[in-house]
Amino acid sequence: MSYDSIGLARRAALRRSGDERTINLIRLRRYRLARVQAQLKAYDLAGAILFDPINVHYATGSRNQTLWKMHSWGRYAFVPADGSVTLFDSSSSLHLARGIETIAEARPSTGLGFIYGGDAVSERAERWASEIADLAHAAGGAAPRIAIDRTEPLGAAALARRGIVLADASAPIDRARAIKSADEIACMKIAIAVCEAAMTRMREALEPGITENELWSILHQANIAGGGEWIETRMLSSGSRINPWYNESSDRVIEAGDLVGFDADMVGPFGYIADLSRTFLCGPTAPTREQRRLYRIAYDQLHHDLALIRPGLAFGEYTARAWPFPPEFLANRYGCVVHGAGSCDEYPTLGYPTGPGLGSAEGAFEPGMVVCVESYIGAAGARDGVKLEDQVLITDTGYENLTHFPFESAMLA
Numbered sequence: 001m002s003y004d005s006i007g008l009a010r011r012a013a014l015r016r017s018g019d020e021r022t023i024n025l026i027r028l029r030r031y032r033l034a035r036v037q038a039q040l041k042a043y044d045l046a047g048a049i050l051f052d053p054i055n056v057h058y059a060t061g062s063r064n065q066t067l068w069k070m071h072s073w074g075r076y077a078f079v080p081a082d083g084s085v086t087l088f089d090s091s092s093s094l095h096l097a098r099g100i101e102t103i104a105e106a107r108p109s110t111g112l113g114f115i116y117g118g119d120a121v122s123e124r125a126e127r128w129a130s131e132i133a134d135l136a137h138a139a140g141g142a143a144p145r146i147a148i149d150r151t152e153p154l155g156a157a158a159l160a161r162r163g164i165v166l167a168d169a170s171a172p173i174d175r176a177r178a179i180k181s182a183d184e185i186a187c188m189k190i191a192i193a194v195c196e197a198a199m200t201r202m203r204e205a206l207e208p209g210i211t212e213n214e215l216w217s218i219l220h221q222a223n224i225a226g227g228g229e230w231i232e233t234r235m236l237s238s239g240s241r242i243n244p245w246y247n248e249s250s251d252r253v254i255e256a257g258d259l260v261g262f263d264a265d266m267v268g269p270f271g272y273i274a275d276l277s278r279t280f281l282c283g284p285t286a287p288t289r290e291q292r293r294l295y296r297i298a299y300d301q302l303h304h305d306l307a308l309i310r311p312g313l314a315f316g317e318y319t320a321r322a323w324p325f326p327p328e329f330l331a332n333r334y335g336c337v338v339h340g341a342g343s344c345d346e347y348p349t350l351g352y353p354t355g356p357g358l359g360s361a362e363g364a365f366e367p368g369m370v371v372c373v374e375s376y377i378g379a380a381g382a383r384d385g386v387k388l389e390d391q392v393l394i395t396d397t398g399y400e401n402l403t404h405f406p407f408e409s410a411m412l413a
Helices: 003-017 025-042 053-060 066-070 091-097 114-140 153-161 170-178 182-205 212-225 289-308 315-321
Strands: 047-050 076-080 085-089 103-108 145-148 165-168 236-238 259-263 277-281 338-341 345-350 370-377 386-394 399-401
Touching (some): 025 053, 025 170, 025 182, 047 053, 047 114, 047 170, 053 066, 053 085, 076 114, 085 091, 091 103, 114 145, 182 212, 182 277, 259 386, 289 386, 315 345
Parallel strands (some): 047 145, 145 165
Antiparallel strands (some): 047 076, 236 259, 259 277, 277 386, 338 370
């Protein structure tokens, strides 16, 4: 399939599926809250205090100023193990929670941290803790165990003085988010449709003289125009900057014959990620023999590791059977073999069984998980490298590849 035809196909798919009426948002919100509450009970927790805006959105379906709230303490939610959520937000934003059935009450928040109260931070922390403690005691009695995803020290200490036993929310929340409903998968397919339409435009715009930043901006524009939210990283590099990986997008002018690699990391419509990677060749020149060799190796690694995925396969067994890296590429290999995907990169993250990098998580692949399979091939000290990545849904019998964007046929010739 040509880039033109796949672009048209993705845009057509987006037009067919992009209407919110095709997704039952009430069912989606109720499913996610039920997942959180089931995990809280499994971990013997009476409730959770959530500050991370991605967690708040997952549990409640409500969002507001997401990136700003990533690094401030002014919006949070209390999620009991039973019952509905109390959301705390700025007094001018409380109307945003209207009509969301998972939220029992929206209250004005007490912002924590120096930015909100200056030298009065201690007084604000005490006020915040008193309100949260009332909810915690109502949910769990005299000494409730309450999960928290993050907070500042004064708030944690004030809760402890009120008899609240704090626990890390990471495990219950991450396990809740790991299994997607059909509505979530529908949302994710829309996000991927928007991403692949943008990737088509990037491929069409790639020619000598365009800068990395100009090319990267196409993804941002298409995401926002398609109802998306943000891009997690700036992972696009070209020419001599593509190896090693992790050089961020710059003002470098792309030249004929350069390889251009990128990792979308795109949080798209409905707050679901499209995490796809491809490497393009900037024409009109033909690829070199070395560029074709690297691309073929990355392609083979990706498809070897994709072919292993099946429900019930233990994570440790998967990593033990993953594609073995030749010594030539070991130093610059990607940071993981597979990672989960949902509202952003998620649990599990599976590293390599030996050498530097992440270890393997406990557990096994389950139907309803979505994972991204990664490959980066580039020798230490060499000029070129190739980044590829597909996003797949684990099914009852194997996996469904949610990624439809083609590979570079000239690189595989």
